[in-house]
Amino acid sequence: MISETEPLRLGSNLSLDQAGPLREALLTRRGSPLCVDASDVERLSGPCFQVLASARLTWDADGQPFAFTNASPAFENGLAQLGAPDWTRPQEDFLP
Amino acid sequence: MPMDPMDAIRTTFFIECDELLAQLEEGLMAMEEGSADSETINSVFRAVHSVKGGGGAFGLDPLVRFSHVFETLLDQIRSSQVEPTEAVVATLLRAADMLADHVSAARDGGGVDEARSEQIAAAIMSHTIGGSATGAYEPEPAEIEGIDFKPQMISLDLPAAEPAADFDISALLASAAAEPAGEAVANDEEGGWVVHFAPHASLYAKANDSALVLRELASLGEAVITVNDEALPTLDEMDPAGAYLGWTVRLPGSVPEDDIRDAFAFVDEDCDLEITREGGAQAGPDIAALLAGAADPAPSVDEPVDLLSSLLQGAVEAPAAAPVAVAAPPAPDKPFNLMDLAPHVDELTQSAPSAPAPQQAANAPPAPPPPQTIRVDLDRVDRLINLVGELVINQAMLAQRVMESGAGKATDVNLALTDLELLTRGIQDSVMAIRAQPVKSVFQRMPRLVREVGEATGKRVKLVTEGEGTEVDKTVVEKLSDPITHMIRNAIDHGLETPAEREAAGKSAEGVVRLTAAHRSGRIVIEVSDDGRGVDRVRVKAKAIEKGLITADAQMTDEEIDNLIFAPGFSTAASVSDISGRGVGMDVVKRSVQALGGRITIISTPGQGSRFSLSLPLTLAVLDGMVVTVGDQTLVAPLTTIIESLKPRAGDVRPLGPNNFVLKIRDAFVPLIDTGAALGFGKSKFDPTEGVALLVESEVAGQVALMVDHIQGQRQVVIKSLETNYRPTDGVAAATILGDGRVALILDIDGLVTAHRKAPPRADTLAMTG
Numbered sequence: 001m002i003s004e005t006e007p008l009r010l011g012s013n014l015s016l017d018q019a020g021p022l023r024e025a026l027l028t029r030r031g032s033p034l035c036v037d038a039s040d041v042e043r044l045s046g047p048c049f050q051v052l053a054s055a056r057l058t059w060d061a062d063g064q065p066f067a068f069t070n071a072s073p074a075f076e077n078g079l080a081q082l083g084a085p086d087w088t089r090p091q092e093d094f095l096p
Numbered sequence: 097m098p099m100d101p102m103d104a105i106r107t108t109f110f111i112e113c114d115e116l117l118a119q120l121e122e123g124l125m126a127m128e129e130g131s132a133d134s135e136t137i138n139s140v141f142r143a144v145h146s147v148k149g150g151g152g153a154f155g156l157d158p159l160v161r162f163s164h165v166f167e168t169l170l171d172q173i174r175s176s177q178v179e180p181t182e183a184v185v186a187t188l189l190r191a192a193d194m195l196a197d198h199v200s201a202a203r204d205g206g207g208v209d210e211a212r213s214e215q216i217a218a219a220i221m222s223h224t225i226g227g228s229a230t231g232a233y234e235p236e237p238a239e240i241e242g243i244d245f246k247p248q249m250i251s252l253d254l255p256a257a258e259p260a261a262d263f264d265i266s267a268l269l270a271s272a273a274a275e276p277a278g279e280a281v282a283n284d285e286e287g288g289w290v291v292h293f294a295p296h297a298s299l300y301a302k303a304n305d306s307a308l309v310l311r312e313l314a315s316l317g318e319a320v321i322t323v324n325d326e327a328l329p330t331l332d333e334m335d336p337a338g339a340y341l342g343w344t345v346r347l348p349g350s351v352p353e354d355d356i357r358d359a360f361a362f363v364d365e366d367c368d369l370e371i372t373r374e375g376g377a378q379a380g381p382d383i384a385a386l387l388a389g390a391a392d393p394a395p396s397v398d399e400p401v402d403l404l405s406s407l408l409q410g411a412v413e414a415p416a417a418a419p420v421a422v423a424a425p426p427a428p429d430k431p432f433n434l435m436d437l438a439p440h441v442d443e444l445t446q447s448a449p450s451a452p453a454p455q456q457a458a459n460a461p462p463a464p465p466p467p468q469t470i471r472v473d474l475d476r477v478d479r480l481i482n483l484v485g486e487l488v489i490n491q492a493m494l495a496q497r498v499m500e501s502g503a504g505k506a507t508d509v510n511l512a513l514t515d516l517e518l519l520t521r522g523i524q525d526s527v528m529a530i531r532a533q534p535v536k537s538v539f540q541r542m543p544r545l546v547r548e549v550g551e552a553t554g555k556r557v558k559l560v561t562e563g564e565g566t567e568v569d570k571t572v573v574e575k576l577s578d579p580i581t582h583m584i585r586n587a588i589d590h591g592l593e594t595p596a597e598r599e600a601a602g603k604s605a606e607g608v609v610r611l612t613a614a615h616r617s618g619r620i621v622i623e624v625s626d627d628g629r630g631v632d633r634v635r636v637k638a639k640a641i642e643k644g645l646i647t648a649d650a651q652m653t654d655e656e657i658d659n660l661i662f663a664p665g666f667s668t669a670a671s672v673s674d675i676s677g678r679g680v681g682m683d684v685v686k687r688s689v690q691a692l693g694g695r696i697t698i699i700s701t702p703g704q705g706s707r708f709s710l711s712l713p714l715t716l717a718v719l720d721g722m723v724v725t726v727g728d729q730t731l732v733a734p735l736t737t738i739i740e741s742l743k744p745r746a747g748d749v750r751p752l753g754p755n756n757f758v759l760k761i762r763d764a765f766v767p768l769i770d771t772g773a774a775l776g777f778g779k780s781k782f783d784p785t786e787g788v789a790l791l792v793e794s795e796v797a798g799q800v801a802l803m804v805d806h807i808q809g810q811r812q813v814v815i816k817s818l819e820t821n822y823r824p825t826d827g828v829a830a831a832t833i834l835g836d837g838r839v840a841l842i843l844d845i846d847g848l849v850t851a852h853r854k855a856p857p858r859a860d861t862l863a864m865t866g
Contacts, residue, residue, distance in 0.1 A: 016300055019336035027331055046295065046306030050341050051334070053323070058330040081310050083323030083343055 007037040019047035026055045039070035044078030105303045109150045110203045116143040118540050120192050132180045141170040149362050159198040165217045166191045169224045177225055187219045193544050287349035292370040294342035299366035312359040313345050320346040477531050484527045485814035491520045492835035535613045536564035538576045549588045556595050556606040563613035568620045569715035575692055582685045583624040583708045591628035591706050625707035631700035633657045658700045662686040693736050721813050724804040726772040730840040737845045739791045744784045759801045768801045774852040775827055794849045826851040
């Protein structure tokens with residue numbers, strides 16, 4: 001179950017220069033279900049959003065569950081303005 | 097080690113800021129002169145707008161807030177809502193000073209005078225229509241004609257492991273008007289805008305952010321944003337610095353097109369952009385999109401695109417795409433203008449001369465090509481100058497070797513050497529020209545100084561500058577600021593009268609300070625003149641007597657009295673003024689100018705004003721010197737200090753005390769210094785009649801005669817720092833390398849005189865004749 005995996009906690013400042021480290025961090029978790037904790041996020045840049053979008057795609061291709069939890073308002077807002085307001089909506093398949 | 101890309105962008109931003117602030121100052125000065133044409137106002141607006149834009153990208157909140165208030169007033173002036181009256185322009189000038197302070201604080205990490213900033217912001221708002229509404233930064237409809245701040249980046253790689261602490265996009269995000277767009281309402285309004293936006297990797301590499309752009313768009317109205325991730329690769333294949341996503345934003349038709357375009361003001365060269373009315377009518381053709389090859393929806397930076405054909409196709413098709421049907425939505429505000437395309441067409445046809453250009457483009461008048469410039473690290477230029485210096489030395493060495501080998505003057509080798517010498521001199525001149533800079537950069541700081549000193553002294557001052565384009569080596573430009581600052585402070589504080597005094601004297605209440613620069617006899621001459629009261633000679637002389645600088649019965653010419661103000665410790669002000677005084681007198685200015693091989697003089701006419709004249713060499717990299725021999729050493733005396741040279745006659749040399757001698761030159765006696773002894777390598781016997789005396793002007797002892805053995809001749813020498821390569825040495829300013837490869841010391845006349853005074857030669861080393 002995805003809820004049993006250790007969540008990947010996103011940093012508060014997902015600025016332009018964090019896209020690289022974020023991608024690395026996500027890649028280390030590839031191959032198993034992933035729960036991404038977005039409770040600390042205060043800012044979401046385009047490149048970090050792109051990395052997260054690619055991660056969703058990758059997990060989907062791998063047939064592994066991928067979900068966001070505890071999305072902060074700033075994260076929700078950032079997603080909405082980047083055209084992905086539904087990313088944090090509960091996804092039946094992935095819920096415990 | 098390569099600079100962190102973020103730091104590089106930041107550095108570029110601040111370099112751009114300096115240029116923008118200079119442009120701002122220049123424009124405002126023109127407005128102050130009464131030239132409030134739209135071009136000037138636009139350039140002023142653009143300067144502030146660009147500083148704000150760049151500042152926003154770096155999260156420089158105080159700077160952004162202030163420039164926003166500033167920009168709002170400028171925008172209203174631009175749209176003729178506010179008249180640029182004298183009072184308004186005066187406020188704008190103060191605002192420009194404050195903006196410069198904000199930029200400096202942001203660059204150097206210091207703070208600004210918040211109270212002053214607030215006060216000036218309030219003053220700006222008092223002139224602004226609806227003034228109080230401008231306190232917070234909000235994206236606003238600015239019709240900028242181009243982006244002024246374009247950080248130039250070479251590397252597309254962002255540092256993955258090094259977070260750039262200074263880069264703060266959130267500041268701008270947070271300050272942008274918060275428009276909740278989480279569940280944006282669909283916009284089905286007919287004629288709504290559809291914006292297709294696909295960033296290139298270069299957009300992120302320049303520290304711009306698509307999130308910010310989308311946020312700005314969302315703030316314009318009810319936006320529906322959808323993301324296009326068709327080109328998105330899986331995580332292992334993606335480059336975190338790449339750009340794979342595109343967005344479609346739908347906005348209400350009521351949003352002005354210019355507002356939408358404004359959101360892309362800083363990124364339009366780094367993205368594919370298409371703005372259309374729903375129903376297919378395209379807004380004005382987007383040159384950036386055309387140039388970027390908008391046909392390809394995939395956001396790829398590196399893919400080659402046929403720019404010319406895209407552009408030309410766009411040029412031909414665009415007018416046809418404009419709505420023609422009656423039921424169609426209103427035509428876009430910005431009509432397609434071929435003139436906008438002309439420079440690009442011109443540019444592109446050069447790279448593809450065989451491509452047929454459409455008739456419209458061919459008929460467009462040729463736009464003047466913009467001057468091409470590159471930014472180069474000063475270190476690189478300095479290294480080049482050093483190398484050319486070595487080349488000059490090497491060429492001299494080669495010439496000497498050839499001469500020593502006994503080759504005749506008319507031999508092929510010597511003729512080739514002459515060519516080489518000409519070529520070397522040509523290279524040296526060209527290289528020096530690279531580092532030459534107009535004095536404008538220094539002159540531009542002066543209007544602010546004049547305003548501030550004028551305010552502090554309660555005097556009305558007008559600054560007139562001339563010859564800002566006069567070029568001089570960068571090393572000299574840097575040294576000009578202090579003396580000019582001091583001369584101007586002095587002219588306003590001591591030279592100009594108060595408005596009441598001026599009116600009583602039949603002058604206009606406003607005093608004039610004139611700052612000019614010109615080349616004269618291979619030197620740069622800077623003059624600061626005022627139309628004030630002139631030097632009060634009676635008072636100056638009395639003060640000099642009181643200070644013991646001259647005797648009470650000294651007979652002095654007017655010029656000599658005027659120049660007393662340069663005497664060490666002289667100050668006529670009852671108390672040291674913090675305006676011109678700052679605890680240092682004009683003597684310090686004179687000494688620093690002389691240390692650069694310069695001269696400073698004053699000419700004054702009572703009641704009509706004074707004129708300070710500052711003359712400096714054009715460069716500190718080469719020096720015209722008199723090459724002389726002392727003992728077995730070759731020395732170089734700066735030519736500018738030498739008044740004359742002579743062979744002393746036996747009867748003209750007189751002892752003065754046990755250790756010193758004086759030389760009689762015409763009707764005056766001047767101290768005679770044995771150069772070799774003063775430097776510690778003289779002959780054991782000193783015979784002035786066998787050598788040559790160089791009469792030089794020194795600051796510490798006036799005219800002094802330096803004894804040397806022989807004069808070899810005059811030569812331009814390349815200055816090598818002794819301090820950097822060895823250590824500071826009394827009496828020696830620098831060194832140079834001669835044609836025979838030997839090091840020759842360049843004399844520091846004042847240092848030499850001082851050294852001589854401290855340690856006079858022993859009497860037993862002197863053998864007086866006659």
